[in-house]
Amino acid sequence: MFLEKIKSPGLAHLSYVIGAGGQAAVIDPRRDIEVYEEIAAANNARISCIFETHRNEDLVSGAGLLAERTGATVYHGPNAAGEVRYAETARDGQEVQLGDLRLKVLETPGHTDDSISIAVYDNASGKEAVAVFTGDALFIGDVGRTDFYPERAEEVAGLLYDSLQRILALGDQAIMLPAHGAGSVCGSGMADREFSTLGHERLNNPRLQITGRDEFIKVKVAEHHYQPPYFRLMEALNLSGTDPMDPNPAALGVEDIKSLGEQVLRVDVRSAEAYASAHLPDSLCVPEEMIPAFAGWLIKPEQRLVLIAENAEHAWQAARHLGRIGFDRVEGYLAGIMDWVTAGEPFASVDFVDTATVEQRLNKPSVDWQLLDVRGLEEVETQRMPEAIHVYVGELPDKLKELDSNKAWTVMCGSGQRAAIAASVLERGGYNNVDVYLGSMTAWQQQKHAA
Structure with a gap:
């Protein structure tokens, strides 16, 4: 028997390959599927079946692509939002045998109507379940969100409660194998570890x-x-299936970037600090490791993109993050901005300010200055800056008209990273006097505790 976990950084998505007797099953594969074939081959196993534990809202499933490559059967839970064209419907109690391993389907709706869990039994060592793939029903330290059916809010929450009782009935000995870990948008209270019972x-x-x-x-x-907004795209792609992704965009020069014109969105995937120091005018700051969390808010799937990256490997990793959420229109990348700068092309920068500066501004308030907090609602409710206007960074593009572009704005978040993203949104929206509170709430709390 073998079991291997594959983690997709940024999305905190967890998928698995489990096998015995020369056969393997893949649980919740991502779009770039090569890793599953490599794991199966290393264990002298053939991928014979693929399970999707639920409709994925936050990433493109690779189940259909992997089935085409391997001939495996894809199983998806009942009551899907439409026809899952590449899958068969898995029913409660249905079993698949892999050598001495037995995988048994449990219908566990609540997070989504089509959610299933998969109990794992080892026929050679006892009758109790040894593990369970819980999908997005049960996480380590949290349970699945139930807000995808607002008109049925109480019903689906109750369904999740019932499903959790079914999962727990498998016994305390069972190892739990969820579809996400800490950092996922699918839950806010997950523990920062990926093992539990x-x-x-x-x-x-x-x-x-x-x-x-x-x-x-x-x-x-x-x-x-x-x-x-990109969740709607995921729902559609994960019914119909998708094409393979190409995560290796081509290098571009200064003239190439200029020739593409303003119709192509320039996305700076370098660090927030690098972006603030110098960036191409009208570019959007989304640091590479933050693409899974924020690109789907700020970029439209049909937009053509140019990446401003540190180097080729950095650009390719950024394109891989984008491809996993269905954003494929990457025209190429510019490696750093020195070629741009030395060619005499214009560039912009964003000032960072410290805690002392923010405190001084708060102590001498001006009608011409405003503090903007772009953290999530739960963070703001836990630690609030009363003087700040709150707009979540993902919702900022739609809220720009509600803010005064004639004011000076200081943007804050938890540390300053999301604030840099928000500052780029403001600049692209015509806000010409914007700076970023580096350290943000973390630095503010440290200063207050020290005092």
Whole structure:
């Protein structure tokens, strides 16, 4: 028997290859599928089946592509939002045998109507489940979000409660294997580790400590989650299937960038600090490691893109992040901006300000200056700057008309990284007097504690 976990950074997506007896199953594959074939080959196994534990909202599934390459059967849960063209419907109690391993489907709706979990049994060592793939129903330290059906909020929260009882009934001994880890948009309270058992979660997971179905429903309905616009694209692609991704954009020169014109969006994927120091005018700052979280808010899938990256490898990794969420129109990349600068082309910069400067501005308020907090709602409710206007960074493009472009703006977040993204959105929107509070709430709290 073998089991290997594959993590997709940024998305915090976890997929798996499990196998025995020369056969393997893949659970929740991502779009760049080569890794699954490599793992199966290294274990002298053939991929014979693929399971999707639910409709993925936050990434493009690679199940259809992997099935085309391997001939494997794809299984997807019942009650999907439409016909999953590349999959068969998995039913409750359905089993697949892989050598001495037995994989059993449990219908566990709530996060989505089509959610399933997959219990793993080792026929050679006992009758109890040894593990369970929980998809987005149960996480380490949290449970799945239930906000995708707002008109059925209480119903789906109740369905999730019932599903969690089914999963826990497999026994405390079972290792749990979720589809996401900490940092995923699919839950806000996940522990910063990727191993647990049902027994540990039963005792320690805060959502599993809620007493009773009614109270669980009340808590879940009161939760707040953000839904990036690109989730709708994922829903469509994960019904119809998609093409293979090409994560290796070509290098471009200064004249190439200029010839592409203003119809192509320049996306600076370097660090926030590098962007602030010098960047191409009208470029959008989305540091490479933050692409999975924010590109789907700020970029439209049909937009043609040019990446401003540190080097080829950096650009290719950024393109891979984009491809995993269905953004394929990358025309190429510019390696750094020195060629641009030495060619005499214009560039822009953004000032960083420190805690002392922000405090001074707060102590001498001006009608011509405003502090803008772009953190998430839960963060703001936990630690608030009363003087700040709050607009979540992902929603900022749609809220620009509500802000005064004639004012000077200082943007803050938790550390300054998201604030740099927001500053680029403001600049692209015609806000000419913007700076970033580097350190942001983390630095503010440190200063207050030190005082």
